[in-house]
Amino acid sequence: MLVNGKPADTISVADRGLSYGDGVFRTLRIQQGSPFCWHRQYDKLRHDCNVLQIPCPDEVLLLKELRRLCGTESGIAKIIVTRGIGERGYAPSLQPNPTRVVSIHPAPEYDATCYTDGITPHLCNLKLSRQPRLAGIKHLNRLENVLAAGECQAAGAVEGLLQDEEGFVISGTRSNLFAVIGGKLMTPDLSASGVAGVQRDRVFTWTEQNDVQCTVTRLKMSELLDADEIFLVNSVFGLWPVSRLLDKEYSQRQTALAIQSWLNDEKY
Amino acid sequence: MLVNGKPADTISVADRGLSYGDGVFRTLRIQQGSPFCWHRQYDKLRHDCNVLQIPCPDEVLLLKELRRLCGTESGIAKIIVTRGIGERGYAPSLQPNPTRVVSIHPAPEYDATCYTDGITPHLCNLKLSRQPRLAGIKHLNRLENVLAAGECQAAGAVEGLLQDEEGFVISGTRSNLFAVIGGKLMTPDLSASGVAGVQRDRVFTWTEQNDVQCTVTRLKMSELLDADEIFLVNSVFGLWPVSRLLDKEYSQRQTALAIQSWLNDEKY
Numbered sequence: 001m002l003v004n005g006k007p008a009d010t011i012s013v014a015d016r017g018l019s020y021g022d023g024v025f026r027t028l029r030i031q032q033g034s035p036f037c038w039h040r041q042y043d044k045l046r047h048d049c050n051v052l053q054i055p056c057p058d059e060v061l062l063l064k065e066l067r068r069l070c071g072t073e074s075g076i077a078k079i080i081v082t083r084g085i086g087e088r089g090y091a092p093s094l095q096p097n098p099t100r101v102v103s104i105h106p107a108p109e110y111d112a113t114c115y116t117d118g119i120t121p122h123l124c125n126l127k128l129s130r131q132p133r134l135a136g137i138k139h140l141n142r143l144e145n146v147l148a149a150g151e152c153q154a155a156g157a158v159e160g161l162l163q164d165e166e167g168f169v170i171s172g173t174r175s176n177l178f179a180v181i182g183g184k185l186m187t188p189d190l191s192a193s194g195v196a197g198v199q200r201d202r203v204f205t206w207t208e209q210n211d212v213q214c215t216v217t218r219l220k221m222s223e224l225l226d227a228d229e230i231f232l233v234n235s236v237f238g239l240w241p242v243s244r245l246l247d248k249e250y251s252q253r254q255t256a257l258a259i260q261s262w263l264n265d266e267k268y
Numbered sequence: 269m270l271v272n273g274k275p276a277d278t279i280s281v282a283d284r285g286l287s288y289g290d291g292v293f294r295t296l297r298i299q300q301g302s303p304f305c306w307h308r309q310y311d312k313l314r315h316d317c318n319v320l321q322i323p324c325p326d327e328v329l330l331l332k333e334l335r336r337l338c339g340t341e342s343g344i345a346k347i348i349v350t351r352g353i354g355e356r357g358y359a360p361s362l363q364p365n366p367t368r369v370v371s372i373h374p375a376p377e378y379d380a381t382c383y384t385d386g387i388t389p390h391l392c393n394l395k396l397s398r399q400p401r402l403a404g405i406k407h408l409n410r411l412e413n414v415l416a417a418g419e420c421q422a423a424g425a426v427e428g429l430l431q432d433e434e435g436f437v438i439s440g441t442r443s444n445l446f447a448v449i450g451g452k453l454m455t456p457d458l459s460a461s462g463v464a465g466v467q468r469d470r471v472f473t474w475t476e477q478n479d480v481q482c483t484v485t486r487l488k489m490s491e492l493l494d495a496d497e498i499f500l501v502n503s504v505f506g507l508w509p510v511s512r513l514l515d516k517e518y519s520q521r522q523t524a525l526a527i528q529s530w531l532n533d534e535k536y
Binding site: 001003008009010011012013014015016017018019020021022025052053076078080082088089090091092094101103105108126129130131133134139140141142143144145146147148149150152153165173174 | 269271276277278279280281282283284285286287288289290293320321344346348350356357358359360362369371373376394397398399401402407408409410411412413414415416417418420421433441442
């Protein structure tokens, strides 16, 4: 792994990424040395940095570092950008010197049935908080996801579904959610909770290319349980259909599987 | 500074404290080599670790490390405990190997008038989110405080006041809040937002010892603006009276100053 471009596996204890979770990150697939959907990943990194007013590392520099680390191999890359070493106290430096960490990891292996038959997510007890100033971005304050993932682990589930305090469905613990209802797509509004991932944007592109209506909305649990199909997307596993949620069995998955192929095969 | 007992100023990039803010911390005063209110500080650290199910480092070990670092000097100590190095992914390890970081810093110097005349806090635009599962504990997910402190910095204020989404007053950006109303104390309910600090507990002890009624309640902005006195407490500055909030001038500070002396002089 590289820390600010140099081989290293540590960061300063004074880094605000550790002190306050004051930073953002990206997790992306590398296919034979090429970062998958790189421009979208970089745009999202830059967007998230902008929200926190952290200067975003240069695109060409990051791409060079990724290529230096992965050669022609495949795997999962993680990019962390923090506000860097700061003085003590919450107030952000007006001239931050960001820390960037680039690392490569083996791709996790999931059961093939997750992709074909689908999964049964755990419905998490933890309810996501609402914070419009931070919603959508993939910042380093992820304790809610940690608690939710702990619930899934205890329940023996490969993924979990998260609702907000008011009972609206937001996302998986590490994925975005879509429902197919009468040939149209619906996906939760993430303006107050959740992370708006790159694969979610790619599904929007699929709907545009295929003239399918897609609505971003405050999605109720009842709508999810009435849907024809539901599926989850992220940049590591791609797309998993949901085969069951609580007592509801979803027998259809044709839309999910069409989008799954598209997400895997297309590069944009 | 010491990382797991050894002189070091870095931690692993794979530490969950960096990846997810998966840990807790304490900031405390050291007076001539002695950590101030140590038992309360340690109890709070242990409590917060328990909430996240992170094994808390041994009390005697931490105390030894603090003494090793500060000798007979005074200053501010920071203790960070994270869930340690983890496998990739949000799910917490079932057998975590926590990381502990102990560091000593010079005490910040504040204008003497903060203690005598009081301060004018900035009323922050950022509204704290509600998360009962994490409220009260001093975890490493502090982006809300970072954003709020940035607002204060821009406003030229030494501290800020935070409300929740519903407009209830919660705390300062790095301090707990009390109002004195008709000889009684009131302080915000922190069951959904905010950090319940050690000095807040000590004010509770003062009220018990002095037969003063203290109510923990959902405190409205209007009640704060109608109060006779308001003041802020934390473990670094102790107690600051508030002299002004928005258009309201607080002319009284006798209760605040009595508690200020007590917080400085008593050891429990």
